[in-house]
Amino acid sequence: MTQQFRARVQGALLERETLGLTRSLQVLEGGNQVSTQCGETEFINFSSNDYLGLASDKALTSAWQAGLDVYGAGSGASPLVTGFSAAHASLESSLCEWLGFDRAVLFGSGFSANQALLFTLMHKDDLLLQDKLNHASLMEAGVLCQATMKRFKHNDVLHLSQLLSGDQNALVVTEGVFSMDGDISPLKEIHQLTRNNAWLMVDDAHGVGVLGEDGAGSCNAAGIQPEILVVTFGKAFGLSGAAILCSEEVGNYLTQFARHHVYSTAIPPAQAYAITHAIGMIQTQQWRREKLHELSQVYDELLQSVDGYVATCTPIKPFILGKSQHALNVARQLKDKGFWMTAIRPPTVPEGSARLRITLTANHSIKDISALASALVQCMESNK
Ligand SMILES: Cc1ncc(COP(=O)(O)O)c(C=O)c1O
Known part of the structure; x- marks a missing residue:
């Protein structure tokens, strides 16, 4: 019988390789910085999600260290056992x-926040409507949950309204900023549409910290309040983890039933302490968003x-190249010129839209952007 597992694993790997879609890990030094190193070679990093440049910030590192001094290393247990500390409570408030x-x-x-929400909230006979380009965590949970899932065309409010016209209990899910395209959801229109006959959930992993007043995110920028907001701490916050923001009642419901919360070790209290510190930096250090704006213009x-x-x-700048092999070639050529760039290929993005996912951070300089632009122009010329 075990032969079947081996054959399955080997077959899947071979198929990926044949399609030119094999992924592999690489050890990087300073992957959370603009200047990064792989082996002996240095690169300018245009691939991280550290939009505000907090992941290697000394003040944030010190905050985490201060948290470690106060709270120790780990949380010790899941939140409902003994894993919920004053640092967690303070982060939540x-x-x-x-x-x-x-x-x-x-x-x-x-990933776990999105899965927990959909598995907990969606029951049989419910309707789940998701933007076609939503993140894998949302799509996978949508397929696995008990509700009927339908996907609406990307950012297409008319299509959404056609799918929503029945009287089924419905949840609409969209990202605030789309991770692979860097475009923004028409949240105002979607909110208007869902107001009376559905709940709206926004995953603002890539919007919070970057958009809105004091970095309060896509919903703030659009002037709306969804029923459910997911924020993650691995992007603009420079750390990791996530939170679901909701009403008192939904919060109580998740505390009872969200299995990824109930049956999983709480994040270390020192990390919660550092995330709270990051919130303060995001709110008060407007210069980071101004810098991003300036770099984006260049x-x-x-x-x-x-x-x-x-x-x-x-700060997400897709550069569309079409075929996977073309994207791989351009990414390799850019690496040869000293730019760390990831080629994003199907199944992460739709077939025929392989791309470079270029990301800017507040720690880049205008010189970095100019150097990247010249290298990219040269690559495109040489590939004609
Ligand atoms: C839109 C979106 N939601 C959720 C996630 C998952 O977040 P995490 O990395 O914290 O698991 C990502 C990660 O890339 C994302 O892009």
């Missing part, structure tokens, strides 16, 4: 106060006439 919700429930990752000026360029008003 900071999030609620900042983002305008009554409750915040913490998770070890955005990027647009230098690349807008080059084939593959896509305009976005976020």
Whole structure:
């Protein structure tokens, strides 16, 4: 029987390789910094989600160290056992106060927060409507949960309204900023549409910290309040973990039934302490968002006439190349020129839209952006 497992594993690996879609891990030094090193070679990093440049910030590192001194290393247990400390409680109330919700429930990752929410809230006969480009964590949970899932065309409010027209109990789920495209959901229109006949859940992993007043995110920028907001701490916060923001009642429900919360070790209290510190930095250090805006303008000026360029008003800059092999080639050529760049290929993005996912951070300089733009132009010329 064990032969079947081996054959399955070997077959799947071979198929990935044949399609040119094999993924592999690489050890990087300073992957959370602009200047990163792989082996002996240095690169300028254009691949992280550390938009505000907090992941290697000394003040944030010191906050985590201070948390370790006060609370020790680990949380010791799941939240309902002994894993919920004053640092966790303080993080939850900071999030609620900042983002305008009554409750915040913490998770070890955005992936588990999304899964927990959909598995807990969605029952048989419910309707789950998701934007076609939502993150894998949402799509997978949608397929596995008991509800009927339908996908609406990306950012297409008309299509959503057609799917929503019945009288089924419905949840609409969208990202605030789409992770692979860097574009923004039409949240105001979606909110208007769902107001009376559905609940709205926004995953703002890539919007919080970057958009809105004091970095309060996509919903704040659009002037709406969804029933459920998911924020993750692995992007603009420079750390990791996630929270679901919701009403008191939904918070109580998740505390009873969200299995990824109930049956999983709480994040270390020192990490919760550091995340609370990051919230303060995000709110008060407006210069980080201003810097991103400035870098984004330089990027647009230098690349807008080059084939593959896509305009976005976020730090996520997709550069569309089409075929997977082409994306791999360009990413390799850029690596040879000293730029760390990931080629994103199907199944992460739709077939025929393989791309470079270029991300800017507040720690980049104008010189970095100019150097990247010249290298990219050269690569595109040489591949003609
Ligand atoms: C939109 C979105 N939601 C959720 C996640 C998962 O978050 P985490 O990395 O905290 O598991 C990601 C991660 O890339 C994401 O892009």
